[in-house]
Amino acid sequence: MGTQNLNNYYHNRLDVKLNYSSYYDIFLASDEKDFNQQVVYSTSIIDATSGDSLPVWVDLASTDCCQQPTTNCTAQTASSLTHEFVIISKNYWPKAKSHCECPYTGSSTFSICDASWTGSDNGNIPPPFPNLPYCYNITNTPSTLQTFSPNVFFKKLKLHQIRPLTTGGILDTSIDTSIINSFDGSGYYQELRGGFYQGFYKLYGYPYEILPTRPNRGWSFETYLKINSVGSTLYSLDDSPPYNGQQGVYGNCYNTGGYNKFINWSGGVVINIMSSATTLCMEPGSNSLGINVPQNLLNYNPPTLPTTKGGFFFYKGVRAEDKWGFSGSNVDTYYPNLSACTSLSGVSGCCNTEELPVKLIRQNQSPNAQYDVYSNAVGFRLTDDMRIGYRTLRYTGHCETTGHTDFCNTGKTFVCGYMVEESYSDPICPFITQSGNCNDTWIQVDVVFKRNLELEDCEIFNNGGINDLIKVRTDKFQRYGTHKDGGIGPFGCNRASITPEVNPCNDQYPRFIEDAYFDFNCRGAQVQKWFTDNEYRLGTLTFYVNGRRVHQVENYEEIIPRQLNTNKQTQVGVAYNMSWGGGALGLSSALIPSTGCNEDWVKFTPNSDQTLIKDNFGGTFMGGISQMMYYIKPLTPDEIYHNFLINKSRYALIDCEECKNCDGGCVDCDLLN
Amino acid sequence: MEFFIREDSTEPILKMQLVQDGRNDFRNFHEKLANSSIYFSMKDTTTGIPKVINQSGGIVSKTPTSPNSNIEYYIYYKWKKRDVKKSGRFEGQFIIYFHDDNTELIAPIRENLYINISESFVKSPC
Numbered sequence: 001m002g003t004q005n006l007n008n009y010y011h012n013r014l015d016v017k018l019n020y021s022s023y024y025d026i027f028l029a030s031d032e033k034d035f036n037q038q039v040v041y042s043t044s045i046i047d048a049t050s051g052d053s054l055p056v057w058v059d060l061a062s063t064d065c066c067q068q069p070t071t072n073c074t075a076q077t078a079s080s081l082t083h084e085f086v087i088i089s090k091n092y093w094p095k096a097k098s099h100c101e102c103p104y105t106g107s108s109t110f111s112i113c114d115a116s117w118t119g120s121d122n123g124n125i126p127p128p129f130p131n132l133p134y135c136y137n138i139t140n141t142p143s144t145l146q147t148f149s150p151n152v153f154f155k156k157l158k159l160h161q162i163r164p165l166t167t168g169g170i171l172d173t174s175i176d177t178s179i180i181n182s183f184d185g186s187g188y189y190q191e192l193r194g195g196f197y198q199g200f201y202k203l204y205g206y207p208y209e210i211l212p213t214r215p216n217r218g219w220s221f222e223t224y225l226k227i228n229s230v231g232s233t234l235y236s237l238d239d240s241p242p243y244n245g246q247q248g249v250y251g252n253c254y255n256t257g258g259y260n261k262f263i264n265w266s267g268g269v270v271i272n273i274m275s276s277a278t279t280l281c282m283e284p285g286s287n288s289l290g291i292n293v294p295q296n297l298l299n300y301n302p303p304t305l306p307t308t309k310g311g312f313f314f315y316k317g318v319r320a321e322d323k324w325g326f327s328g329s330n331v332d333t334y335y336p337n338l339s340a341c342t343s344l345s346g347v348s349g350c351c352n353t354e355e356l357p358v359k360l361i362r363q364n365q366s367p368n369a370q371y372d373v374y375s376n377a378v379g380f381r382l383t384d385d386m387r388i389g390y391r392t393l394r395y396t397g398h399c400e401t402t403g404h405t406d407f408c409n410t411g412k413t414f415v416c417g418y419m420v421e422e423s424y425s426d427p428i429c430p431f432i433t434q435s436g437n438c439n440d441t442w443i444q445v446d447v448v449f450k451r452n453l454e455l456e457d458c459e460i461f462n463n464g465g466i467n468d469l470i471k472v473r474t475d476k477f478q479r480y481g482t483h484k485d486g487g488i489g490p491f492g493c494n495r496a497s498i499t500p501e502v503n504p505c506n507d508q509y510p511r512f513i514e515d516a517y518f519d520f521n522c523r524g525a526q527v528q529k530w531f532t533d534n535e536y537r538l539g540t541l542t543f544y545v546n547g548r549r550v551h552q553v554e555n556y557e558e559i560i561p562r563q564l565n566t567n568k569q570t571q572v573g574v575a576y577n578m579s580w581g582g583g584a585l586g587l588s589s590a591l592i593p594s595t596g597c598n599e600d601w602v603k604f605t606p607n608s609d610q611t612l613i614k615d616n617f618g619g620t621f622m623g624g625i626s627q628m629m630y631y632i633k634p635l636t637p638d639e640i641y642h643n644f645l646i647n648k649s650r651y652a653l654i655d656c657e658e659c660k661n662c663d664g665g666c667v668d669c670d671l672l673n
Numbered sequence: 674m675e676f677f678i679r680e681d682s683t684e685p686i687l688k689m690q691l692v693q694d695g696r697n698d699f700r701n702f703h704e705k706l707a708n709s710s711i712y713f714s715m716k717d718t719t720t721g722i723p724k725v726i727n728q729s730g731g732i733v734s735k736t737p738t739s740p741n742s743n744i745e746y747y748i749y750y751k752w753k754k755r756d757v758k759k760s761g762r763f764e765g766q767f768i769i770y771f772h773d774d775n776t777e778l779i780a781p782i783r784e785n786l787y788i789n790i791s792e793s794f795v796k797s798p799c
Contacts, residue, residue: 024702026689026748026767026780028674034736035747040686217740454740548772549708636734636744637707657772658710 039642046639047631055093055211056157056630058580061187064090067148068188069181073281076178076193081171084123085161085179085190086148087197092155093632096210099140100350110350111135112206114343114569115151116598117360121320121590122198123163123171124573125151127601133344136572138208155210157630159199159580164298164589167602172589176296178281182624186442186650189226189626193281194297196312196582196620198319202561204575205512205568207350211632213576214460214560218450218539218634221314221380222643223580224651226440226624227432298585299619309619310384312583314447314628317377317561319577319584321610323592324570325364328607334594335361341597343569357569358514360597364566365517368609371565374418376575378559379583379617380447380543386433388445388543388551389424392559393612397522397531416522420616425543425551429656440624442651444546444644449558450634451539464536466562468529471519472510511568518565547644548657549637580628581621586614626651674786679793680760683752687713687788689767689781690735690747699745705771706732706746713750715765715788724763725756763788 038046047053060066066087075081099110113135119125125134137152146152150160161179166172176194183189201211282296299310323329331338342357349355366372374395382388395418402413427433432441453463461467510516519526534557541556542549564571577584590604606614627647635643644653676687693699711730716723732746748767765786769778 023782024778024780025692025782027692027784028676028786029688029690029747031685031688035688035733035749036736039731039733040749040751452741638732638734638746641731655710657708657770 036636036638039638042642043646045629045643045646046635049091051091051094053633054091054629054631055096056089056628057091058087058089058157058159058629059627060087060189061626062090064088066188071179071181073178073180073193076180076195077173077176077281079171079173082126084150084163085197086150087159088147089157092157093211095212096155098138098153098155098208098210100207102351108141109137109139109152110207111137111348112203112208112572113348115572117324117343117570118320118572118574119151120165120169120601121323121574121587121604122585123165123589124160127165127169127591127593128598130596130599133598136203138203138206153208157199157201157210157578159197159578161195162198162579162582162585164585165591166589167591169591169601174296175298175589176280176282176294177298180281184440185652186224186626189624191226191624192581192621194620194622196579198315198577198579198582198584200319200573200575200577202576203568203572204563206572211630212460213562214455214465214558215632216456216460217454218448218558220446220448220629220631220633220635220640222444222446222627222629222631222635222640223313224442224444224626224628224647225313225382225621226442226626227382227386228440228623297620298582298588309583309616311381311621312379312579312617312619313382313445313581313621313625314380315378315577315579315583315617317559317577317584318372318564318575318613319579320574320587320590320613321369321606322364322372322564322566322571322574323587323590323604323606323610324361325366325564325566326369326607326609327362329610330602330605331361331592334592337595338593338597341593343567358567360570363513363570364564365513366520366565369607370418370609370612371518371520373612375557375559376562377584377613377617381583381619382428382445382621383424386427387424388428388545389422390447390541390553391420391422391616393616394419394421394557395530397527414523414528416520416527423551423553428545428550429654431654431656442624442626442653444544444647444651444653446542446544446547446635446640446643448542448544448634448640449539449556450542451537451558453536455536459536464530464533464560466518466560468533469518469520469526469562470510470516471524471526472516473514512563512565513567518562520565544637544640546653546656547641548655578630581625583617583619584613586611586618588614588618674781674784676765676786676788678752678757678788678790680790681754681757681793681797683754683757686752687750687765688747689749689786691745692783700743703743703745705773706748706769707744708772710770710772711748712768712770713765714768715756715763718762718764718787724759725765727768728753728756730767757790760790760792763790 058065069085113133115125115136116128116133119134119136120127128134134151139152139154142152142154162177164172164175164177178193179195180191180193181188182191202209202213280294324331338361341360343360345357347354373393375393378390378392380390395416397414397416399412400415401411429443432443455463521527537558537560538555539558541553543551561576563575587604587606587610591601592604594600594602647653678685691699691702709732711732712727713725713730714723714727715725728750730748730750733749735745735747737744748769765788767780769780771777
């Protein structure tokens, strides 16, 4: 057969077939209402009245959430200041628990007075006087006076302004945690000048849990932040061509760290802007790091420049390491006075149980204080150059070639540790961040985590959950498990028991550390299961600004908040925290007693392994805050855009993508009504 | 494709969905749609006079069929009173700007979309 070509081929010489695979087409859908009708028809934000999906909604412009105090810098930085701002959510989770479920004959308020040991570390309550503890009181039915009280908690999430205290329990005026009231077209709002809000949503071992620790499918956080964007009209003597005038500079005028130092995004050139730190309540000063250093801000303690800690607008997890649990800190200095200290005794449990006091110090079961932070804290921030992203301290495990044989292949050993994991977007919305003139601009920020797998019931705790890490003590196993030989019970919770202390209520299942603890033995079964179950924690983390996706992290491993690895009495209010407008103080302002078990409180000096939170999350967002919403479901892009449209007028928001396509930059883009 | 609506009525909304003929990567389309802008235009088929010009449409997620299924969207346009003031036969088109890759799609492609606004004899009591 000869060579074939177009000239000697006797069939169809040219045939054309339309390939539909290269384009998309649409067709008319049925009239069926099989879509999210809120997106199309609702005139309020998504699930505005549904605590099942929106259990936390704080709007500072609403008197239901905020007493709308008026204040100023002078008042906020006064050493005599004792008052802290308190805000609460409009909504609550219908399954929230804020009182004993067991028969309890006490008053309608359940008091947790062991809060005294930790409650002053972020300024929530003062340190106790001798024999006069300060208690957290939880109730289902708060009185009007209790609604905004800093130590009465009910089903609605309550956040309070953090207050760093120092020796003697007085306000530490070297750290500026001011919050100033303000008002604009959006209504009443507050300007953060170093301060932020923090609160807990669960007290481990006590009948208080107002949010699920691990929602079935994921969660979403939405907030409205007022930023002061750098514009092309700002001048600085320090700038040299081609950067004079700051064309192309992104950033917040008194930026997220409060220090006017910016890095040009495209050129990597550092540009100093000298004039805008005057918006701080405590004037910046000059020191060895330069002039205009905002040395009173949390971000700059210790002072290193440029800060990498600024801009946290949302934080979730443990707020501090365990200050009591380990040797090495200045607790050792006072050891003779503290070694015999215990938690408070008396009838203090649900079911009218008398709980035995536990030792106060050196009870933590982890190898060191850092373990309580691993995969237990995550912060979301807006960086100085206006990129949005997250930071977490990830618990890691991997095989290393060592010559030993363990769980890994021959010659390798499984080793554990941690890493600082973070990921950030490109600079957000140039239309805002480049075209400003230090004018205030509101933005809507959304963070959405959607797990790859939806989990139900026990799966939430067992599939990649914290039960993976829990080891029940062998001698207590009968209480919680079933013996292989079918031995006689009782197993689990038995409320009707004559001796309830023997069979604790289900809200204490299992009791740390008497019955169980987190086993962080790197080669142990618990840690191995934690890493093996990694796939159940994976999902997608997505960031939105003004309703538009700006950053997406695939295969992000969720952070599942968990309690500290110690007795419930010594960790009241430390785990399961949430911050708005900042990260966490860590142990930077913690107090311990020096002469007696609750006497003469002095500043705590952390051990070297007790500074992870302070070093990585000790920063705040500088700017305005107005609303925050925490959904216990992952919002979809159309729902986020719907919320954007609902609040567009109130905050004069712009759609950054729409404006991108307008000739000459558009101020009033035509958006869906 | 024929869509029917009564004069002065804003329901039913105009709702379109992706042709899933097994030839395209439909998941990628929905992923792109999640970061897009949508505009709707409509002209009179008889006179050629535009009735709606580049009015914002939107996307709305379909009710998921299973908990772990991927999100799929409808493209929709919500009628305004002025759009449906006059009866007649119109041709409609959507333009979709995909912001992820800066592309745009004008659809439908293979078959025209006709909107039939028929006369109504009832008026709103308000």
